Amino acid sequence: MNTWKRQMAVVFGVALSASLLWGCSGGGGSDKGAGSAGGKESQKAEASAEGSQGQGSGQGENSQTAGSVQKESSQAAGGTGEISWPEGDIQCIVTAGAGGGTDAVARAVTTPLEKELGKPVVVINNGSAGGMVGMEEIAAAAPDGYTLGVFSNTDVANFVYGSDGCEFVLEDFTYIAGLNSTGDVLVMKKGSPYQTIDGFIAYARENPGAVTVALPSTIQNLSLSLMNQAMGIETTGVVYEGGNKVFADLVGGHIDAGILSAKFIAQADEQGMTILGLMLDERLETFPDIPTFQEQGYDISNPAVRMLVGPKDIPQELVSKIEDALKVCYEGDAREGLLTIGESPVLRTGEELDTFLQDDFAMREELLK
Amino acid sequence: MSLIVEVLTQLFHWQTLLVCFAGTAVGTVLGAIPGMNGGIGIAIMLPFTYSMEPARGLLFLGGMYLGSSYGGSISGILINCPGTAESACTTIEGYPMTRRGEGKRALYYSVTASAVGSVIGLLVLLLFTPVLSNISVRFGPPEMMLLAICGLTIVGSLTGKHVAKGLLAGLIGLFMAMIGIDDATGAVRFTFGYKGLRGGVELIPAVIGLFAIAEMVKQGMGIGQEENGEILTLKDCRCVDVLKETLIRYRKVVMKSSLIGTFIGILPGTGGAIASFLAYGEAKGKDEEGTFGKGNPAGIIASEAANNAAVGGSLVPMLSLGIPGSATSAIMFGALTIHGLVPGQRLFVDHADIAYTFMLGMFVTAIFMLLIGIAGIPVFATVLKLNVSQIMPIVILCSLVGAYSVNNSMNDVVVAVGCGVLGVALAKLEMPSTPVVLGLILGGLIESNFIRTWTIVSSRGENLLWYMVKRPLCIGIFLLTVYLIYANIRAMKRGREIQNSTNIRVEEQEG
Numbered sequence: 001m002n003t004w005k006r007q008m009a010v011v012f013g014v015a016l017s018a019s020l021l022w023g024c025s026g027g028g029g030s031d032k033g034a035g036s037a038g039g040k041e042s043q044k045a046e047a048s049a050e051g052s053q054g055q056g057s058g059q060g061e062n063s064q065t066a067g068s069v070q071k072e073s074s075q076a077a078g079g080t081g082e083i084s085w086p087e088g089d090i091q092c093i094v095t096a097g098a099g100g101g102t103d104a105v106a107r108a109v110t111t112p113l114e115k116e117l118g119k120p121v122v123v124i125n126n127g128s129a130g131g132m133v134g135m136e137e138i139a140a141a142a143p144d145g146y147t148l149g150v151f152s153n154t155d156v157a158n159f160v161y162g163s164d165g166c167e168f169v170l171e172d173f174t175y176i177a178g179l180n181s182t183g184d185v186l187v188m189k190k191g192s193p194y195q196t197i198d199g200f201i202a203y204a205r206e207n208p209g210a211v212t213v214a215l216p217s218t219i220q221n222l223s224l225s226l227m228n229q230a231m232g233i234e235t236t237g238v239v240y241e242g243g244n245k246v247f248a249d250l251v252g253g254h255i256d257a258g259i260l261s262a263k264f265i266a267q268a269d270e271q272g273m274t275i276l277g278l279m280l281d282e283r284l285e286t287f288p289d290i291p292t293f294q295e296q297g298y299d300i301s302n303p304a305v306r307m308l309v310g311p312k313d314i315p316q317e318l319v320s321k322i323e324d325a326l327k328v329c330y331e332g333d334a335r336e337g338l339l340t341i342g343e344s345p346v347l348r349t350g351e352e353l354d355t356f357l358q359d360d361f362a363m364r365e366e367l368l369k
Numbered sequence: 370m371s372l373i374v375e376v377l378t379q380l381f382h383w384q385t386l387l388v389c390f391a392g393t394a395v396g397t398v399l400g401a402i403p404g405m406n407g408g409i410g411i412a413i414m415l416p417f418t419y420s421m422e423p424a425r426g427l428l429f430l431g432g433m434y435l436g437s438s439y440g441g442s443i444s445g446i447l448i449n450c451p452g453t454a455e456s457a458c459t460t461i462e463g464y465p466m467t468r469r470g471e472g473k474r475a476l477y478y479s480v481t482a483s484a485v486g487s488v489i490g491l492l493v494l495l496l497f498t499p500v501l502s503n504i505s506v507r508f509g510p511p512e513m514m515l516l517a518i519c520g521l522t523i524v525g526s527l528t529g530k531h532v533a534k535g536l537l538a539g540l541i542g543l544f545m546a547m548i549g550i551d552d553a554t555g556a557v558r559f560t561f562g563y564k565g566l567r568g569g570v571e572l573i574p575a576v577i578g579l580f581a582i583a584e585m586v587k588q589g590m591g592i593g594q595e596e597n598g599e600i601l602t603l604k605d606c607r608c609v610d611v612l613k614e615t616l617i618r619y620r621k622v623v624m625k626s627s628l629i630g631t632f633i634g635i636l637p638g639t640g641g642a643i644a645s646f647l648a649y650g651e652a653k654g655k656d657e658e659g660t661f662g663k664g665n666p667a668g669i670i671a672s673e674a675a676n677n678a679a680v681g682g683s684l685v686p687m688l689s690l691g692i693p694g695s696a697t698s699a700i701m702f703g704a705l706t707i708h709g710l711v712p713g714q715r716l717f718v719d720h721a722d723i724a725y726t727f728m729l730g731m732f733v734t735a736i737f738m739l740l741i742g743i744a745g746i747p748v749f750a751t752v753l754k755l756n757v758s759q760i761m762p763i764v765i766l767c768s769l770v771g772a773y774s775v776n777n778s779m780n781d782v783v784v785a786v787g788c789g790v791l792g793v794a795l796a797k798l799e800m801p802s803t804p805v806v807l808g809l810i811l812g813g814l815i816e817s818n819f820i821r822t823w824t825i826v827s828s829r830g831e832n833l834l835w836y837m838v839k840r841p842l843c844i845g846i847f848l849l850t851v852y853l854i855y856a857n858i859r860a861m862k863r864g865r866e867i868q869n870s871t872n873i874r875v876e877e878q879e880g
Contacts, residue, residue, distance in 0.1 A: 006589040009758040013765030098412035099703025128776040129568035236828035239553040248692040254509030267691040270713030
């Protein structure tokens with residue numbers, strides 16, 4: 001009898017959790033008539049579309065098609081003429097853990113953005129599988145503007161071109177705006193005998209392959225190969241789990257050099273480590289003293305731009321509305337917020353972003369494939 | 370002089386104290402709920418601290434960190450479901466005490482050891498940060514690899530009756546650490562085509578599954594429980610007595626464990642879980658009576674003092690170098706940078722008020738933790754008056770929701786449930802599940818650092834062994850490993866002898 005009771009209790013607990021989690025993961029958008037449009041949950045998406053019609057909003061039309069053909073949905077929204085978005089919470093899936101660089105940029109922008117839009121923008125961190133899972137969720141969401149995301153061009157291209165397990169393509173997303181501008185820097189270990197580019201190159205040429213360069217993840221392999229090409233040297237990349245560990249081993253002198261994101265410049269400076277150059281076309285607003293490799297005669301450019309994105313086929317009216325709101329934010333709070341965390345606030349939208357991404361993704365495809 | 374005044378006025382401002390108290394209380398409660406976890410809590414609360422003054426925001430998160438490091442032990446001791454990996458070892462000794470009716474006593478040991486451990490860790494942080502930060506970066510890839518291998522010897526202390534079964538459980542953990550996308554090459558391993566496993570088996574969902582979910586299912590099925598359904602008695606005991614006992618009788622264990630905890634905390638990429646495993650293993654190695662695993666207070670004290678001391682330790686490299694010592698302090702690091710503060714020597718000069726308010730404030734949170742713990746124990750202990758079937762749905766609910774909240778993803782829920790099934794299977798086979806967690810934590814460390822060492826060595830065209838022999842720290846860690854294995858075998862033999870002699874005695878009495 002007692003065992004039976006206990007078993008019922010277990011079943012009850014599972015049922016409770018299942019219903020709650022179901023509500024959290026799938027139904028987050030249902031009250032706004034969005035529903036998640038993942039293949040498995042198509043039934044549910046239909047149900048939520050039905051529910052939302054009761055609300056009688058312009059969004060109802062949109063969501064009817066959420067589970068099936070996404071192109072139609074954009075036409076439907078286009079047909080309604082005016083846009084009433086946003087009517088509810090907007091969720092923003094950040095494909096990195098809380099406390100990191102991408103998260104900081106996302107929050108510095110979403111905080112003023114929600115004031116501008118008048119509705120909460122809820123940041124959800126999903127850094128699982130290096131961010132791949134979060135990207136999948138963004139790609140699978142309904143293109144109604146209630147599911148947005150933040151990731152960088154480097155991350156998404158690295159998955160699409162460099163990883164076997166990746167099941168989305170670059171065209172699965174709507175790229176709304178570039179939020180910042182940053183790049184990698186080449187940092188020498190603490191107390192390194194090589195304080196100039198010439199010295200570093202000379203040593204690397206003498207000992208091909210013997211120079212070890214720490215990389216925060218496989219993504220920086222690209223920076224490394226660009227560097228090797230431009231300098232005509234051969235170095236060995238050593239992959240770490242994150243910039244913090246790279247930084248630790250550089251301070252400890254366990255590895256010759258490291259390629260780190262520009263946000264480490266201040267810390268590296270504090271430890272008296274030499275930074276040979278920045279892998280961008282022009283200097284950063286936040287660190288004007290760090291020269292680019294370009295101006296020192298080496299063509300190394302690997303720009304990393306965190307972008308506000310959404311699933312593909314978000315109606316153009318909606319994108320324009322978000323762009324306008326962002327432009328207002330970058331006049332004030334978003335700019336200041338980004339500068340405080342050491343990020344250069346460069347807003348790229350519309351054609352500017354498209355051109356940038358076209359060139360950037362083409363470069364990455366060539367190097368990563 | 371003005372700095373001292375400034376720091377003290379900031380520190381004893383009612384808002385600062387309130388923030389300290391709130392952080393500690395929230396952390397303790399989150400830590401105590403199986404499935405919820407300090408790390409998750411801190412990640413959730415992080416954005417709320419952005420609008421606070423830097424020192425207050427940091428203190429709030431620091432309080433949560435400290436509180437959750439202690440809080441995990443509460444559910445471990447009372448219902449055999451450790452809230453965090455840090456308190457897995459506490460549970461091994463704590464739950465048997467609860468079954469004996471000494472649950473309250475175990476809780477008092479845990480809170481006093483946690484408080485003492487915290488204070489020692491924080492003292493080290495306050496006084497020796499400049500010296501120790503240099504030591505922490507001495508540990509490069511080969512040292513970290515050897516240290517993790519050294520940590521594996523602790524499996525010997527966690528095996529229970531059958532050594533082989535314990536070792537097998539450790540191997541399962543090591544295997545689980547390999548699942549997912551490999552960091553170095555991007556290759557997908559052991560996912561069997563299931564997408565949800567690409568992210569690997571993360572520690573938090575694994576702990577939730579192996580301990581909380583599995584324990585509830587086990588109790589539901591009546592596995593491993595001789596007396597089913599009886600409501601446990603609860604003997605009363607005085608807090609002061611336990612406090613005295615901790616500080617006098619167990620002073621050696623407390624000191625040693627706190628120092629182990631602080632040191633492990635200082636090393637980048639480790640954390641309270643490894644600290645508590647090592648301290649527990651060390652304490653058990655010194656076991657004279659063979660009572661470990663059956664409710665020995667020294668085990669609780671070792672584990673809890675170490676995991677709380679690791680908090681102070683992990684803040685040493687974070688403040689002085691910008692290298693967080695643990696996953697949780699990596700999240701706190703975000704709170705530091707969001708205010709534009711750059712960690713390093715200058716932090717202690719240019720922003721001395723913030724740095725010292727934070728460090729001194731952490732002592733205040735340690736005191737709050739002690740008070741909250743002592744005041745809360747009678748309340749926590751009422752859980753034992755509940756029927757297990759009333760606890761089960763709540764624990765399972767919290768577990769699955771907690772697993773979901775790690776990455777806001779159903780994948781981790783699936784992993785947690787899978788680990789729950791594994792936990793039940795292990796229990797059926799009479800295998801301990803704690804070595805699985807140890808293997809999971811250390812497996813990743815060993816592999817990634819081995820690959821790094823290998824790459825560096827081969828790029829220089831050197832021999833791996835020669836490269837390590839040239840590094841004195843490597844030799845030191847290697848010798849320590851050998852000693853620990855020896856101590857394990859010795860303890861095991863002694864345990865067997867004691868077992869035999871007690872069996873004989875029992876037989877004699879019965880005869």
